[in-house]
Amino acid sequence: MPAWAEKYQRLVVTLLLGFCLAGSAGAQTSDLVSSKALRVCADPANYPMSTRDEDGYENKLAELVGAKLELPVQYTWFPMATGFVRNTLNAKRCDLIIGYAQGHELVLNTNHYFTSVYTIIVPQDSDLADVKSLADPALKGRKLGIIAGTPPSAHLARHGLIAKAKAYNLVVDRRVENPAIDMLDDLSAGEIDAAVLWGPLGGPLVKSSYPGFKVIPLISEQSPPRLFFRITMGVRLGEKVWQRNLNSLIRRNQDEINSLLVDAGVPLVTDLGTEVLEISN
Template sequence: MPAGAQTSDLVSHNAFRVCADPANLPMSDKSGAGYENKLADLFAEKLGLPVAYTWYPMATGFIRNTLRANRCDVVMGYAQGQELVLNTNHYMTSVYTLIVPKDGDLAAVTTLSDERLKGKRIGIIAGSPPATHMARNGLIGKAKPYHLVVDRRYESPSADMLKDLTAGDIDAAILWGPIGGPLVKQGYPDLKVIPLMQETLPPHLFYRITMGVRQGEKVWQRKLNSLIRRNQKEIDAILIDAGVPLLNDMGTALYGADN
């Protein structure tokens, strides 16, 4: 009990303190326009607290300089299984997506082994899991890589990729669904987002997303788990409205979105 009291005492009782990137749309930004900002507003409302942000670029040192420094108490979106944080239960499962012109010859493609992708120039975030599938299917030679870890205040690889696709510099783009889906919904009506749910070989392309708290903060973790469980429908509504492709827990089917 004393240990639990000590760890939970690190969590503010006066504000819902969120660690976030100030320029990471569609997830978060300083204006509050991202869907993670809206999730933070929802959780703060349920807790009866104001939101207070600690802003730091989502790059090397993010957790060390925010959560571990006790400057904030929760990261709104963190992949399940990351050892830098203690994960809550997941509140969404999503997947990497193939993004193509809606009326083009790739609009019916659903897997990276599709012959119609042969010889095409595909944009890919360097080092991301779909790159392994692209290499296996002979698509890397003509691929256009974009940086994985950047300071989004100065560089935006996902937005650059979609601009290049619209301009015809690449034939298709592969993006993490919670990034690509909202960006396309916001500004690219002529593009189609195709969830890559049918890849059977590793690595899998769907991931469960949790909230991240400090290691040892079991009391706080349980409180957030309870909030996730009791407010899942409202969480889903925020994500679906943003354009995030949501999957079932096993990553085998979409739910809740217009398809």
């Protein structure tokens, strides 16, 4: 056989071997996702989002996804703090995180299924009930609750509100500490004048347990950092087929997802965070 033919033959074999290995690797990646159950990674004590009793709205979203896929839902529980993704999704103990901010590098994001925004929460009979922005002069001299390190902190500092603010911990084990509930309890007790909370936390908590409060989405802030975020489902890096399947499911069932979120009390806004979406159940 001529030398050029031998080289050509070796090249073909090498390419075929490469294709086979690539196909095998793809199959192995796909095989990580269970075909017998929807395996969900979740915090066991993150009410109103997820709980071990499965009464959070993310639990209901998981049930919706499982029903559409005709799969039972199984949970791997782990506190949503440092190490959550490493010890759940990346440890291959589960295949899906129901709620994850768009653009996070630790997971592969699906298309976003809702956009929400930070809110300011005040008593309905308060003289702050008409506040629309953290720049409102009515907030001067008031004591606001804020989760330390969250985007609204920069706005409070810009408007001279941070000195009197009461800070609550950001990264906690919610089995022993719940900063959002602590903040709303302090608002009830009059220890703070208003609470600044992520809408998907504050809205459902107010709807379920604090009927005397008003939730005001902060859609009028003009300066950075932005206060609205798009929320996706998170899957393991590289699992594009699983991601595409979920994207299709979200698209086909968006109305049902919206209804579930609105029923829970989650404030929904447009993709650019400029308007509140009015969605009837």
